[in-house]
Amino acid sequence: MPLGIPAFLGTAISVILSFKLNQSYDRWWEARKIWGSIVNDSRTFVLQLQSFIYPVDQHSIRTISFRHIAWCHSLSRALRGKDGAAHLEEYLSEQDMLKIQKQNNKHLAILQLNTLHIAKLREEDKLNVFSHVQLNNTLVNFSNAMGMAERIKSTVFPVTYRYFLHLAIYLFIITLSISLRDIESYFEIPLLMVISAAFFLLEKTASHMENPFSDLPTDTAMTSICNTIEINLKQLLGEEKVPDVLTTDTFYIM
Amino acid sequence: MPLGIPAFLGTAISVILSFKLNQSYDRWWEARKIWGSIVNDSRTFVLQLQSFIYPVDQHSIRTISFRHIAWCHSLSRALRGKDGAAHLEEYLSEQDMLKIQKQNNKHLAILQLNTLHIAKLREEDKLNVFSHVQLNNTLVNFSNAMGMAERIKSTVFPVTYRYFLHLAIYLFIITLSISLRDIESYFEIPLLMVISAAFFLLEKTASHMENPFSDLPTDTAMTSICNTIEINLKQLLGEEKVPDVLTTDTFYIM
Amino acid sequence: MPLGIPAFLGTAISVILSFKLNQSYDRWWEARKIWGSIVNDSRTFVLQLQSFIYPVDQHSIRTISFRHIAWCHSLSRALRGKDGAAHLEEYLSEQDMLKIQKQNNKHLAILQLNTLHIAKLREEDKLNVFSHVQLNNTLVNFSNAMGMAERIKSTVFPVTYRYFLHLAIYLFIITLSISLRDIESYFEIPLLMVISAAFFLLEKTASHMENPFSDLPTDTAMTSICNTIEINLKQLLGEEKVPDVLTTDTFYIM
Amino acid sequence: MPLGIPAFLGTAISVILSFKLNQSYDRWWEARKIWGSIVNDSRTFVLQLQSFIYPVDQHSIRTISFRHIAWCHSLSRALRGKDGAAHLEEYLSEQDMLKIQKQNNKHLAILQLNTLHIAKLREEDKLNVFSHVQLNNTLVNFSNAMGMAERIKSTVFPVTYRYFLHLAIYLFIITLSISLRDIESYFEIPLLMVISAAFFLLEKTASHMENPFSDLPTDTAMTSICNTIEINLKQLLGEEKVPDVLTTDTFYIM
Amino acid sequence: MPLGIPAFLGTAISVILSFKLNQSYDRWWEARKIWGSIVNDSRTFVLQLQSFIYPVDQHSIRTISFRHIAWCHSLSRALRGKDGAAHLEEYLSEQDMLKIQKQNNKHLAILQLNTLHIAKLREEDKLNVFSHVQLNNTLVNFSNAMGMAERIKSTVFPVTYRYFLHLAIYLFIITLSISLRDIESYFEIPLLMVISAAFFLLEKTASHMENPFSDLPTDTAMTSICNTIEINLKQLLGEEKVPDVLTTDTFYIM
Structure with a gap:
């Protein structure tokens, strides 16, 4: 068989593979951007609570901020197919824990609790109407993310x-x-093996990046991001006890 | 004939096919994003109704939310070329059903009903002006989607x-x-068949993805998304009766 | 001459053609998106007028909405290089017609009339300040589109x-x-003709799509879109006389 | 030497060239979009001044609008590496001319003058707080562009x-x-010349488009755009003396 | 070995390299855009402070603006892996310096100081609620960037x-x-060397552009951008002492 046929096939593979790599990368990068925006909005959220609630109500700010940290952890776990309500006792009151059990979507339930808490602050006139609308926009961003x-x-x-x-x-x-x-033949065999291995490896990488929330090494590093959010928020709140920065022995950061 | 000619043709096909795959994928993904934003805004909508209407008016919140569920189902059906006013009795009052019959665009008519209902809440002073503007923004998002x-x-x-x-x-x-x-020839025939089948298959996939609202397997999974919205909204409202999560026996989710 | 040279030329053509197809498609699709956003904002505009003006002033709502329909038709005609002030008697008062004659840019003049009309409603206190700002945002969208x-x-x-x-x-x-x-030679001639025809056809398509407002078959279907806007708006206003949906005998919709 | 080597090189060139063409085009198109948004926001700016300032203060509207035209011309000149403060006597008062001499960035200085003028209108209560915020958003758009x-x-x-x-x-x-x-050889020479000329021409075009503000024929047509803005704004203000539409004897519009 | 194999490999390399070049360029360009938006928002920030704070409080405007310049320098240093709190004595009070030492993320701490300062101005009624919300939006932009x-x-x-x-x-x-x-062989050796050098060079460039905050020549020119921001802001404030425009002896601007 003339060499033109595999050469042509190789070109076709390269072009389609390039298409697939692009789309997978876009999904993976979009996933990373979403969590990046969650980081940004989380910091903004605490800064807004601190600058809008007047007279200052440290207790409410702390409760809402901790509930928000719970929301991050819950969303991260749910996206990885685990129970979204687990390990949240540290951040949520018992009453809150009971309420979120009633809904399928745990993180949506937590977001609802925060939305209604902020609405209550408005009713108690600790927030003016404009600040309420502004905080509401941040909550909308969380809902969108x-x-x-x-x-x-x-x-x-x-x-x-x-x-x-x-x-x-x-x-x-x-x-x-x-x-x-x-x-x-002593040259042909390794050449074939290397080329085919390279193609399958690329295809595999693309397939993994397509699903950036699947508990795989190419996963979005949600555990690490939630850890960063928790540290940032607790330091903004002036908390004494702050978790350590997540370090890892393995190559990839989860 | 030298092999260069089909090889060149194959390259040209790959390049143009790659262009077409990209555009089709973009349309398909944009369609999915639009429905994703409808999910987000629907949840936001209910959370905003619950946090802005004061004194709390559970009846209005429920009516508007159910009307919104009707809007989702109606839009989904209309995009698939079916009657947008069918099967909505569960969510709409008889009076509403009569009103939407008068307009060609059923889902636009439903959106108008909700917009005017919210304007009435504003007139009755159950909404302040800022919350009205904020809710209006969410309605603008629905109109855009x-x-x-x-x-x-x-x-x-x-x-x-x-x-x-x-x-x-x-x-x-x-x-x-x-x-x-x-x-x-015993080698040539299957090779030709496989390559040509692969090309036509790819071209077919691209053509189907170009039209993401056509009642095909590659369709946007609107029925499933509307089901999710209905469950989420009813649980946010604290409804007892919630539809089951849509499961499917077939490979594709509609 | 070895076949490698035309083969290489063919590859180069495919790559550059692919670049050109992408850019042309982007222009064409952006043009379509702009008109899509005009459709969305037009509906939003009428819904906002109906929900913000209080006490209800049906006459003003109708005048402004009809003037907006005139704006759509005028913009559509101007983009096709025709007189933007023609055939607008149906939607505009004589006074308005006189005013827009003074400006080069007819659709900008119509937009100015609507902006000032809405400012007058604000002065007469039929609009509160927030609704004024909100309506102004919709007008900004029209100006941007x-x-x-x-x-x-x-x-x-x-x-x-x-x-x-x-x-x-x-x-x-x-x-x-x-x-x-x-x-x-009995095989060579048709092959050459078909390949060259295909290339020129693709290049021609790309060139036409580059200019999506040129009164060509690949044009954005502005006449049809303006017709849709007119029907939607008139039905939202409850008008009795609504134009028919534009049907076409020819393949393309203008 | 076998023909495969130049053929392969040609393919590599096509691919990298295609990458470069895409990025250059994106820069060029982004530059055009920026100036397009300046056109839109300029018109919006005048319409907002006319609809927000109450009681109407024609003198301030005219002064601010003319200062804005000066801003357009100044930005256009600065981007082309010329003196941003030249030829502005027609649009600016002597006092303004003195103030902008003190800053390196002339157009930023003009924008500051307009921002402070509008803040003064707010202090004099000719603008309500919401309109002030709205106009401020338009000024933010200018700053961003x-x-x-x-x-x-x-x-x-x-x-x-x-x-x-x-x-x-x-x-x-x-x-x-x-x-x-x-x-x-009588065939080889022209073929080589044509192919190499084509490649260098494409590379040259890409390099020029990369720098869309360089006083070259592929430049963004800023002089012509500023002329359009000036005509539009003056007609919106009802000015008698309006500059002519810029026509050109040469192929390219600057 | 037939020449088809390296030719095919070369094509595959070109296609994958083109994918990598695109993604790296996107990261590099996004990094540049982020710092471009910081420039824009910084200017806007000072203009807003000058136009919103009433009665005028030059001392606060100066303190907040200088703190903002510190934020820029701190972020720039932190992104390059250096100490984010170094060399800030010129812009921050001693009290501020002490406060930011307590947090891991120095630039976030500086942003918190500005947010709380602006909230204090609101409490003292030097800012109305709308201006507060508007300034808050600019702070949100900084947090996002x-x-x-x-x-x-x-x-x-x-x-x-x-x-x-x-x-x-x-x-x-x-x-x-x-x-x-x-x-x-006297021809083969340099050809191989040049082609392989070119590929490795391209791959290297792509790898460097992937990490636009790494203290490399292809780095985003953050030092130069911070210098521009400092000059612009100080001239907007009317400061006498303004740093010189950063000139450089080396080819690249850092």
Whole structure:
């Protein structure tokens, strides 16, 4: 068989693979951006509570901020397919824990608690109407970030591309090996193995990055991000006890 | 015929196909994003009603929220080319049902009902002016999402690309088969079939993804999303009767 | 001449063509998005007028809405290079018609009339300050959409790419025909014709899509969109006489 | 030398060139969008002044609008590396001219004058607080557009790509000419010249588009845009003397 | 070995390299945009302070503006991995210096000081509620820009692509050198060296641009940008002593 056929197949694979890499990377980067915006809005949220609530009500600020930390942890766990209500006793009151058990979507329930708490502050006139609207915008951002992460989690990338790529790579290897029959075999075997390994590796990386909330090494580093949020928020609140910065022995940060 | 001609044709096909895949994917992903933003704004909408209406008016909150669920179902049905006013008795009063019959665009009519209801709450002073403006922004988001989905639905992707691709693929198969006359035919036939099948499959996938509101398997999963919205909203409202999470026996979620 | 030269030229053409297709498509799709946002904002505009003006002033709402329909038609005509002040008697008072004659930019003049009318409603206290600001935001959106469409209309796509593509396609055909001298001529002629036709067709499509406001079949369907806006707005206003949905005998919708 | 080497080089050049074309086009298009948004916001600015200042103060509206026209001309000149304070006597008072001499960044100084003028109108209660905030948003848009244009102007595109492309094109020409030794030379020479000329032309176009504020033919047409803004604003103000639409004898519009 | 294999490898490298160049450029350009928005918002911030604080309180405006300049320098240093609290005595009071020592994230601490200072101005009624909300929006922009820069800094680009590219380039060189055995060696050696050098150079450039906050020549020019901000802000404040424009003897601006 002339070498043109595997060469052409290789070009086709490169082009389609490039398309897939781009889309996977976009999903992965969008996931990272969503969590980046959660970090930003979380800090903004505490700064707004501190600057809008008047007369100052440290107890409410602390309760709402801790509930927000719970929201981050809950969302992070839910996206990884774990129980969104676990390990939240540190941040939530018992009463809150009971309320969120009633809803399927735990992090939405926590967000509702904070929204209603802030509405109560407004009723008690500790917030003026404009500050209420402003805080509400920050809550809307949390709702959007939450929904965007769920969208990425729940939308399956069309599988046709994956099947096409697998088929094309197999075909490429087969036709290439037939074309190379004339070359000395002690050279041909490692070459084929390396090229096919490289293609499958790239395809695998793309497939993993497509699902940035799947408890894999290429995952968005949500545990580490939630840790950063917790440290930042507690230091903004002037808390004494702050968790350590998450360090890791392994290569990837989760 | 030298093998260079089909090889070149194959490269040209790959490049143009890659362009088409990108655009189709963008349309499909934009469609998914639009419905994702509808999910987010729907939750925000109920949270805002609960936190802005004062003194609390549970009846109005419930009526508006149910009308909003009707809006989601109606938009979903209209985008799939079905009657947008069907199966809404569960969520709308008889009076509302009569009113929306008068307009061509059923979901726009439902949105108008909610907008006017909220304006009435403002007149009755159950909403302050700022909350009114804030809720209005959420309604503007619904109007935008609705219009964006209609835009994707109604804008035909230029057909020239499709014709070019079909022509090029046929030409590719013909020239390739002429070039391969010298190879043993028991190998040539399946190779040709597999490559041409792969190209047509990819082109077909792209064409389907271009129209993400067409009642096809690659469709945006609007029925499932509307179900999620209904569950989330009813649980936020504290309703007892909540529909089950939509499960499916088939591979694709509609 | 070896076949490698036309093959290489073909690849170069595909890559540059792909770049041009992407940019043209982006312009075309942006033009469509601009008109999509005009549809959304037009509906929002009427809903806001109905929900903000208090006590209700049906006459003003109707006048402003009809003037807005005139703005859509005028913008659509101006973008197609026709007189922006023609056929507007149905929607504008005689007084308005006189005023817009004084300005070069007819649709900007209509927008100014609506802006000042709404400011007058504010002075008469039929609008509170917040609603005024909110309506003003919608007017800003119209001003932006208008300017964005004018930008696409007035910015010429760099012509170098077009010259390069034409040159490369001609060169490709010439070198290919020289390379194919050895093949039987009854096969070579149609092959060359089909490939060159396909390239020129693609290039032509791209060039047309670059200018989405040029009264061509690939044009943005502005007449149809203005018709939709007119129907939607009149039904939201409860008007009896509503124009028919635009149907077309020809393939393309203008 | 086998033809495969220049062919491969040609493909590599096409791919990298395509990357460079995309980025250059994006910079050029972003520059055009920035000036498009300045057009939109300028019109909005005058409409807002006319609808927000109450009781109407024609003198202030005129002074601020003319100062804004001066800002456009000043920014346009500064981006082209000329003196930002020249030829502004027509639009600015002598007092203003003196003030802007003290700052390095002339257009920023003009923007500060307008911001403080509007703050003075607020103090004199000719603007309510909400309109003040709204006008401030428009001023923020001007500040952003200004900064974005300066960013494009001051950020050098990484030169590595350019060196790579030049090197690769030279290498391509050399290897191609060696490979083509066998072909009759009266055909080889023009072919080489045309292909290399085409590549260098494309690379040149990309390099020019990278710097859209450099007083070159591919420049953003800032003089023409400022002229449009001046005409639009003066007609909105009802001025008698309006400059002519800029026509040009040369191919490109500056 | 036939030349087709290295040629195919070269094409695959070009395509994957093109993907990597695009993503790296996007990260680099996003980093530049973030700092561009910091420039814009910094100017806006001072203009807003000057136009919103009433009665005018020059001392507060100066303190907040200088603290903001400190924030810029601190963020710039922290992103380059240096101590974010160094060299700030010029801009911050001793009291402020003590407060920021308590937090890990120095620039976040500075932002908190400004947020609380502005909240105090609101309490003292030197700011009305709307201006407070408006200034708060500008502070939210700073918080977002800060978080976005930290995101780019902390997110590692997937290393698989890099490994693939290195492997493929090595393989390409090896197979190419085997294929070229027949050509005279005095030509083969420099050709191989130039092509491989070009590929590694491009890959290196991409890798550097991926990390735009790493104290490298391709770094975002943060020192120069902070200098510009300092000059602009001090001139807007009417300060006598303004730092010189940063000039540089070396090729790159840091």
